[in-house]
Amino acid sequence: MTVGIIYDPIYLEHQTGTDPESPERLIAIMNFLEEKGLLDDPNFKIIKPRKASLDQIRYVHRDRLIKEIQEICEFSEKTNSIQYLDADTAASPKTFEASLYSVGGNLQAADEILNGNIKSAFALVRPPGHHSNTHKFAGFCIFNNIAVTTEYLFREKGIKKVAIIDWDCHHGNGTQDIFFNGSRSDSGDLVIFNSHQDGRTLYPGSGYIGEIGSGKGEGKIVNFPMPPSSADDVIPLYFNQIIFPICEEYKPEFILISAGFDTHWTDRLTEMNWTYQAPANYLIRIKTIAYKYAKDRILITLEGGYNLDKQARAVYNCLRVLNDENEKILQEEPRSSRIELLDYYNNKLIPAIKDKLKPFWKCF
Secondary structure: OOEEEEOOHHHHHOOOOOOOOOOHHHHHHHHHHHHOOHHHOOOEEEEOOOOOOHHHHOOOOOHHHHHHHHHHHHHHHHHOOOEEOOOOOEEOOOHHHHHHHHHHHHHHHHHHHHOOOOOEEEEOOOOOOOOOOOOOOEOOEOOOHHHHHHHHHHHHHOOOEEEEEEOOOOOOHHHHHHOOOOOOOOOOEEEEEEEEEOOOOOOOOOOOOOOOOOHHHOOOEEEEEEOOOOEOOHHHHHHHHHHHHHHHHHOOOEEEEEEOOOOEOOOOOOOOEEOOOHHHHHHHHHHHHHHHHOOOOEEEEEOOOOOHHHHHHHHHHHHHHHOOOHHHOOOOOOOOOOHHHHHHHHHHHHHHHHHHHOOOOOOO
16 A cells, blocks of 8 residues: 655745745655656655634634734735734635645544554645644744544544644644643543653743643643754664553554654754654654554645755655665664763653653653
C-alpha cells in the first residue's frame, strides 16, 4: 500500500512577504523530493487536497475568527498589500482559500487512510496551524489543522481515541489551548505529547510540565520542555519513559503528528541540536505504537522549519520511514547532548513529569 503526499500549488498562494514561513519552504521540499526520485516512486502517491467546510472549521474556531480572516484577505486584495494579523502572522489575498485547503488536505488524508487507499500520509500544507486557538491567529498560523482533523475524526469518522504528537521546536500552544479541557465534542478522547524548546527561552513562552489539562482533559496533556542545545539523544528518553508507557495504557486508534523541523541545529529561529535524521528516528519509534494499536494509521502535518535544505531532507527521511524504508534515511554527523543536560533529563525533568502525571496514569 502506498504512502500519501498531500500537496497542491494553492499552498504557494499564501504570501507572507519577508516572513521565514514562506512559499519557498514547500518549493524546496517538493524540489528535493523530485530530485531524489520520490515523486516518481509508485510507493508514494500525490493526493490533491479538498477545501474544508466552514462548519468543519467551526469545530474548533469561532465564527468571528473566520470572518476576520475573510475580511482581511479581501482588504489585502483591494489594497494589493500583505496584512499582518499579529507581529508574525501575515495574510494575503489567497490566504483564506489556502487555509481551507490546508485543513482540507489533512481531512482528505484522513479519509484516504481510513478508506484503505493509502497506509499513512504526510500533508505538505501551509499555512501551518499549531499556534492558533479558538479565537486568535498566531505564530505564522491561521486555522489549526491538527485540531480540526482531530475533531473531524471524532465527529465524522467514528474514531474514539487520538494521540497527537507535536515535535515542532515551538510549543503547540494553540492545540493545547483548544483541547485543554479535552475534546470539544463528546464523541472522542485525546492525549497530546508536546516536545519543544523550553518556553523560558523561545516563543510562545508556554508548555511547562504543570500544564496537564483540566476537566475531562486533565492528565492528557504532556509537555516536554527541552533546554537549548538538546540533541537527538533526548528523544529515546522521552519516548521510552513517557510516550510509550502512556500509549500502552491509552491505546490510541489514530496518531496525528504536528511535524516542525525547526529543531535542526542550523535553524535560524531556534536553539536545538537535532540532526535532520532525528525526526525520522523519532517516527520509527512512533510507528511501533501505530502498528500495535492504530492499524498503522499515522497522519503527519507540516508545521515549522526554516532551514530549507535541512527541512527538505528531514521530510524526505520521514517519508522513507512511513514506507518502511529506514535504510534509505539520509544521515549527517550524529550530535549528542552535554552530559549535564542528560543528567537534567534523567534526574530532574523526566521524574518531575512522571510525578505530575502519576495521579492519571497507572504506568507511573
